[in-house]
Amino acid sequence: xxxxxxNTASAGQEPVSKKAAKKQAKLAKKAExxxxxxxxxxxxxxxxxxxxxxxxxxxxxxxxxxxxxxxxEREFVTVSDLNAHxxxxxxxxxxxxxxxxxxxxxxxxxxxxxxSTVQCIxxxxxxxxxxxxxxxxxxxxxxxxxxxxxxxxxxxxxxxCTEQLLELSVEQIFVISQAKAQLPLQIExxxxxxxxxxxxxxxxRVNQDTRLDNRVLDLRTPANQAIFRLEAGVxxxxxxxxxxxxxxxxxxxxxxxxxxxxxxxVFTVSYFKDSAYLAQSPQLYKQMAIAADFDKxxxxxxxxxxxxxxxxRHLTEFVGLDLEMAFKYHYHEVLHTIGNTFTAIFxxxxxxxxxxxxxxxxxxxxxxxxxxxxxxxxxxxxxxxxLREAGIETGDEEDLSTPNExxxxxxxxxxxxxxxxxxxxxPLAIRPFYTMPDxxxxxxxxxxxxFMRGEEILSGAQRIHDxxxxxxxxxxxxxxxxxxxxxxxxxxxxxxxHAGGGIxxxxxxxxxxGLDNIRKTSMFPRDPKRLTP
Amino acid sequence: MYELKTLLPQFDIKLPTCMYELRNxxxxxGSAPCPQAREIQCNxxxxxxxxxxxxxxxxxxxxxLGQQIQHLLKNEDTAAILQRQEKVLKQLEELxxxxxxxxxxxxxxxxxxxxxxxxxxxxxxxxxxxxxxxVVNGHPNFIPYALLAxxxxxxxxxxxxxxxxxxxxxxxxxxxxxxxxANLAKIAxxxxxxxxxxxxxxxxxxxxxxxxxxxxxxxxxxxxNIIRYLGRVGPPEYRYENSxxxxxxxxxxxxxxxxxxxxxxxxxxAMVRLLDKRLNDQQYFGGNQMSVAxxxxxxxxxxxxxxxxxxxxxxxxxxxxxxxxxxxx
Numbered sequence: 001x002x003x004x005x006x007n008t009a010s011a012g013q014e015p016v017s018k019k020a021a022k023k024q025a026k027l028a029k030k031a032e033x034x035x036x037x038x039x040x041x042x043x044x045x046x047x048x049x050x051x052x053x054x055x056x057x058x059x060x061x062x063x064x065x066x067x068x069x070x071x072x073e074r075e076f077v078t079v080s081d082l083n084a085h086x087x088x089x090x091x092x093x094x095x096x097x098x099x100x101x102x103x104x105x106x107x108x109x110x111x112x113x114x115x116s117t118v119q120c121i122x123x124x125x126x127x128x129x130x131x132x133x134x135x136x137x138x139x140x141x142x143x144x145x146x147x148x149x150x151x152x153x154x155x156x157x158x159x160x161c162t163e164q165l166l167e168l169s170v171e172q173i174f175v176i177s178q179a180k181a182q183l184p185l186q187i188e189x190x191x192x193x194x195x196x197x198x199x200x201x202x203x204x205r206v207n208q209d210t211r212l213d214n215r216v217l218d219l220r221t222p223a224n225q226a227i228f229r230l231e232a233g234v235x236x237x238x239x240x241x242x243x244x245x246x247x248x249x250x251x252x253x254x255x256x257x258x259x260x261x262x263x264x265x266v267f268t269v270s271y272f273k274d275s276a277y278l279a280q281s282p283q284l285y286k287q288m289a290i291a292a293d294f295d296k297x298x299x300x301x302x303x304x305x306x307x308x309x310x311x312x313r314h315l316t317e318f319v320g321l322d323l324e325m326a327f328k329y330h331y332h333e334v335l336h337t338i339g340n341t342f343t344a345i346f347x348x349x350x351x352x353x354x355x356x357x358x359x360x361x362x363x364x365x366x367x368x369x370x371x372x373x374x375x376x377x378x379x380x381x382x383x384x385x386x387l388r389e390a391g392i393e394t395g396d397e398e399d400l401s402t403p404n405e406x407x408x409x410x411x412x413x414x415x416x417x418x419x420x421x422x423x424x425x426x427p428l429a430i431r432p433f434y435t436m437p438d439x440x441x442x443x444x445x446x447x448x449x450x451f452m453r454g455e456e457i458l459s460g461a462q463r464i465h466d467x468x469x470x471x472x473x474x475x476x477x478x479x480x481x482x483x484x485x486x487x488x489x490x491x492x493x494x495x496x497x498h499a500g501g502g503i504x505x506x507x508x509x510x511x512x513x514g515l516d517n518i519r520k521t522s523m524f525p526r527d528p529k530r531l532t533p
Numbered sequence: 534m535y536e537l538k539t540l541l542p543q544f545d546i547k548l549p550t551c552m553y554e555l556r557n558x559x560x561x562x563g564s565a566p567c568p569q570a571r572e573i574q575c576n577x578x579x580x581x582x583x584x585x586x587x588x589x590x591x592x593x594x595x596x597x598l599g600q601q602i603q604h605l606l607k608n609e610d611t612a613a614i615l616q617r618q619e620k621v622l623k624q625l626e627e628l629x630x631x632x633x634x635x636x637x638x639x640x641x642x643x644x645x646x647x648x649x650x651x652x653x654x655x656x657x658x659x660x661x662x663x664x665x666x667x668v669v670n671g672h673p674n675f676i677p678y679a680l681l682a683x684x685x686x687x688x689x690x691x692x693x694x695x696x697x698x699x700x701x702x703x704x705x706x707x708x709x710x711x712x713x714x715a716n717l718a719k720i721a722x723x724x725x726x727x728x729x730x731x732x733x734x735x736x737x738x739x740x741x742x743x744x745x746x747x748x749x750x751x752x753x754x755x756x757x758n759i760i761r762y763l764g765r766v767g768p769p770e771y772r773y774e775n776s777x778x779x780x781x782x783x784x785x786x787x788x789x790x791x792x793x794x795x796x797x798x799x800x801x802x803a804m805v806r807l808l809d810k811r812l813n814d815q816q817y818f819g820g821n822q823m824s825v826a827x828x829x830x831x832x833x834x835x836x837x838x839x840x841x842x843x844x845x846x847x848x849x850x851x852x853x854x855x856x857x858x859x860x861x862x
Contacts, residue, residue, distance in 0.1 A: 350701060372698035372734060390748045414747035415668055416732065417700060 055129035059136070062146070062174040074148075079116040079163060085151045086166050093118075093168065094146050094176070096220075098187070102137020109136055110161060111147065111168070115222040115359060118163040120149060122170045132173070142179035142187070142217070148172040184214045191221035193363050208519060215524060215533055226359035227521055230349065231509045233356070235300060237348040238321050241341050247296040247323065252285035254278060254302060258483070265306045267316075278304035281502065284487055286324035287463060291495040298323035303504075308528045312517045313455065313507060317526040321508075324500030331436070331446045331462035334499040338460065339375035339422055342450065346371045346420065349512065357513070366514030369419050369453075376412070376421040380444070383423050386411050397427040397443060409454020419511075424448045426461075433477040434470060434487075436462040446499070452511035460501025467491040666730030667745045669759060670738050673703065673710035675793075677741050678832035679760050680731065681713065682860035683767070684720055686828065690768035692728035702737035710735060716862070729766060756793070757786040757829050764825040771825055778819040785811055785818045785826035789833040801837060802844050809846045816855065823859055831856045 077091045085091050098112035105124040110117050122128050122136050139145065149168035157164040190206045211218040218224060239249065255271065256279050267278040282299050289297045303320035323341075327333040346369065349357070357368070378386075387394055387408055394404060412421050428437050428445040438444040447461030464470045467488050474481055474488075481488070509521040519525040524533055671677045684693045697714045699706055706714075722728070743753040743762065753762055761783075764771050773782045788811070792804040808830060812818055818826040834840060834853070842850060 346701065351704075369701070371701045373701075374698065376698065376732075386747070389746065411747040415744055416698075416734065417670070417736065418698075 053129050053131045055127060055132045058127070058172045059132045060174060061178065062176050065176065074146075079111065079113040079118050082118060082151050082163055082166060082168070086153050088151070090148050090150055090171060092146060092148050094144065097139050097141055097143050097145060097179075099141065100137055100139055102133055105130065105133060107133045107136040109139075109170070111145070112220075115225045116163065117161040118166070118168055119158050119161050120147060120168040120170050122173070127171050136170070136173055139175055140179045140181045142183060142220075143175055144177040144179075146172075146174045146176055183217065185210055185217055187217065187220055190218055191223060191363060193365070195365055208517065212519060212525065212530065213533070219523070221363070222359045223363035224520075226356035227509065227513065227515075228523055230353050230356045230360070230513070231505065231521060233349060233353050234345060234505060234509055234512075235319075235321070237345045238298070238341070239300070241344045241348075242296075242298045242323060245296070245337065245341070247298045247325070248289075248294050250286070250289050250294065250297045250299050252279065252282035252299055252301065254304070258486070267304050267306045278306075280305050282320065282322050283324075283500075283502070284490075286322055286500060287495075287498065288490050290324055290326050290498045291465075291490050291493070295496075296323075296325045300505075303502075310528055313510070315504075315506060315518055315522055315525055315527055318507070318518075318522065319505040320502050321505055322500065322502035324498055326496035326498045329497075331497075331499040334460075334462070335377070335422065335424065335448055336374075338450070338458070338501055339377065342420060343371060343373050343375050346512070347373070360513050360515075364513070364515060369512050369514065370413075370417055371420040372416065372418045376416055376418050377424055378412070378421060380423055380425045380427065383408050386415075397429045399427075399430040405451070405456060406454040409451055412451075413454070419453045420451065422448055422450050431461060433473045433479055434461075434463050436464050448501075450501075450503075452508065453514060455507075455511055457507055457511060458501045458503045460499060462497065462499040465491055465495040465497050666732065667743055667762075668732045668734060669741065669743050670700075670734050670736045671741045672738055673706040673735050675741055675756075675836060676710055676713050677733070677756050677759065678713070678835045678862060679756050679763075679828050680733065681716055681862055682828045682832050683760070683763055683825075684717065685861040686823065686859045687768055687771070688720060688723075690726065690770060692723050692726045693731055693763070694722050694728050695731045695733050697733045697735070700734050700736035703735050706735045729763070755790055756832065757790045760825050760829050760832075761786065770822075773824055773826075776824075778824070781811070781819040782824055782826040786829045789829040792833050793836060798839055801840055805840060805844055805846075805849070809849055812848055812852055814848060817852065823856070827852075827856050828860065831860050831862070835862060 074092045077085060077093055079093060079095060082091075082093070093111065093113070095111040095113040095118075098110040098117055100107065100109040107122040109120040109122070111120050122133050124130050124133055147168065147170050149170045149172075151166050152169050153165060154167050158167065185206045189204045190211060192204065194205075206218070219228070243249070255269065255276050257276060266280050268275050269278060270276075280303060282301065282303070286297055286299065299320075299322050301320060302317055304317050305314070306316065307314060323338065325334045325337060350369075360366075361368075381396070383400070384394055384396060387404055390407065390411055392404060392407065394400075400408065409419075413419060425438060425444045426447045426449065427443055428435065429443075431445050431447050436446045438446055445461065447459075449456050449460075450458040464473060470488050470491065471481060474484060506518050506521045506525075509515075510518050513521070515521060519527070669677060669680070680693065680695060684695065687693065695717045697717065717733075740754045741756045741759065743759045745751075745753075745762075753759060764773055773779050776782070785808070788804055788807050792801060792808075795801045795804055808818075815821065817823050818830060831853070845853065
């Protein structure tokens with residue numbers, strides 16, 4: 001304390017020289033220390049060298065694997081399957097060094113394989129030499145190693161590992177790929193649970209940008225492993241469910257000649273001598289597929305938005321899951337299909353991805369996602385009535401502002417206990433020109449939004465499929481007809497009535513898991529400030 | 534009547550001149566103020582002031598008013614007073630129209646169904662205030678049969694429009710709940726009748742609970758209490774609050790609540806005995822009319838499969854047959 005005070009006091013007077021002096025002193029000390037340790041090491045090594053290493057063939061740095069040997073005699077077991085090998089013979093396991101700690105004649109090493117961890121132990125004995133223990137203790141974290149070991153049951157649970165009932169007694173250990181000794185972030189820090197109330201616990205965090213800059217390391221945390229496996233699940237379920245419903249997957253071009261919607265927020269790219277745009281929605285192409293008699297189509301692909309909005313839920317490139325469907329007489333046929341698709345995705349995630357959801361929940365404390373089956377459908381007017389009841393002033397033809405949207409989500413949650421609901425019949429005035437107006441009330445339209453945890457995830461509508469009426473509506477909105485001539489033209493050769501919508505995969509995963517930032521659910525996110533990695 | 538003395542001593546109140554005088558609202562609401570009327574008012578005021586200063590006892594202006602009228606009559610201003618009366622009547626008419634318009638607007642804004650409800654209000658249901666659509670959370674193991682019983686019993690009086698959902702906490706609702714759903718769906722919604730929208734959510738919850746407004750989260754627990762709530766908003770035939778049997782019906786419903794909480798067969802039979810005592814050779818609980826009490830007992834007995842026919846008394850069995858005709862479960 002006293003010293004500190006003195007330092008600060010003197011630092012105030014002549015900061016530069018004092019600091020420099022301190023620095024020098026520190027450096028000198030460091031050098032001294034280094035020399036000491038080096039000497040000790042040399043002495044140790046000399047001692048080690050002099051002692052015969054009876055385990056020399058059982059450890060070491062493996063030569064770079066260039067597919068020289070097949071080594072098909074080595075039987076590898078995944079960490080999660082180890083419990084079937086307890087008390088049996090030797091097995092091979094490949095994994096990463098999560099942590100390693102040599103202490104005298106023993107070395108404890110935690111081996112990690114994706115989200116599973118297991119404790120390994122090396123103790124000096126007949127098989128293992130002192131040098132081998134030392135070697136194991138010095139393997140840098142995150143290196144990939146092959147070990148041959150026996151699975152042994154342990155009397156007390158190992159709390160720090162996912163395999164709590166067994167440990168591996170190592171007999172051979174080889175480093176396959178060595179990691180740098182200095183890591184830009186520690187996996188333990190990156191995977192530490194986020195509970196703000198826990199003042200006692202360690203509070204070391206890795207901030208979002210460090211994570212994203214070193215995404216390869218960051219993605220190794222159990223939560224991230226789970227997030228992206230679940231994201232794959234969302235895509236798979238979307239495909240499977242729609243295929244079962246008779247949909248066809250289509251692929252739409254991402255380089256387009258004219259801005260499909262509006263035109264303000266598209267990326268321009270050079271295209272030989274001309275310029276082109278990156279597609280901000282596959283909508284026109286979905287509709288063209290409908291006009292071409294594909295009846296029900298969906299597409300999974302990148303969507304680009306040149307919006308300079310740095311929020312928790314906007315990306316400039318994301319994966320769009322879009323679907324479009326022809327219907328017979330009423331767009332509710334489509335509305336129910338989309339709603340049921342969502343319910344089926346949620347059910348699939350709940351039933352098949354419970355382990356992943358749990359793993360995410362261990363790091364990010366969130367409420368499990370709740371939904372109703374069949375999905376709850378409210379009319380826009382009913383939503384407005386609920387908001388008014390809660391004391392919010394909002395007009396009948398006014399769009400929901402973000403706070404109102406959130407509040408409505410909370411109200412619906414309080415009343416129906418569901419995180420997913422559909423709002424039907426939006427006011428015509430706030431929807432794009434191609435939206436079909438409601439036949440009974442000109443104020444409303446045949447359009448709908450879907451919400452997860454109070455945030456809009458899908459916006460869709462019955463589209464006008466009659467070219468003349470489309471022109472009329474476009475004129476009403478003051479849109480230059482010449483610019484959308486191609487769009488109108490595609491309906492000239494007969495087109496069935498159709499409706500559809502699209503969702504952003506990252507946003508759905510974020511909201512399903514209740515995460516606070518869309519960058520957590522995009523493997524390599526793109527936003528106005530990030531183009532790498 | 535007594536004449537009250539003024540409590541305050543008489544002061545000479547000097548009106549400040551720095552402020553505007555407000556126009557008399559009741560007189561000038563319609564068109565430009567009629568000078569005649571204004572004059573009368575002024576006269577009256579002046580007179581009353583004078584009067585006040587004289588007697589200094591009268592707080593109420595009845596005397597003055599009388600004098601004013603006399604004065605008017607004396608002045609043979611009957612034409613003016615007639616004119617004024619007509620004007621007041623006209624203003625009242627306008628006010629009425631205005632209020633009607635407001636009510637209509639409000640009704641439409643708050644709930645789309647209110648118009649329909651007002652037209653059918655003589656049939657039952659609340660008149661002006663639109664009913665909240667309510668949410669009932671129920672566990673498939675404790676099916677609220679009362680909803681179906683009420684729906685059937687009220688089919689010609691009142692519509693309970695039940696929509697069913699399954700909450701994500703329930704993986705499977707089981708055959709009994711599915712059958713219940715199908716039975717609910719069988720009864721067609723009669724748009725002409727007043728109605729309440731009920732959202733029934735199968736959920737992994739401990740109690741059957743009802744939520745009417747999300748802003749004031751005041752859940753109502755227990756099936757019998759939901760019956761009580763529906764009994765209040767339902768058709769007048771089933772509203773029991775003003776009936777002399779009110780206490781009796783409440784007592785029977787309380788027994789139902791206890792019955793549902795009984796875990797041993799012995800205690801259940803004891804509750805059945807209590808019910809039998811209450812029934813006491815009447816046609817229905819509390820008299821000759823079906824009431825919400827019967828709905829409660831009937832629904833509770835369905836939920837108690839352990840209670841067999843042999844546990845019921847002949848009177849209860851006969852009652853059950855009668856009730857079945859109405860509840861149709």
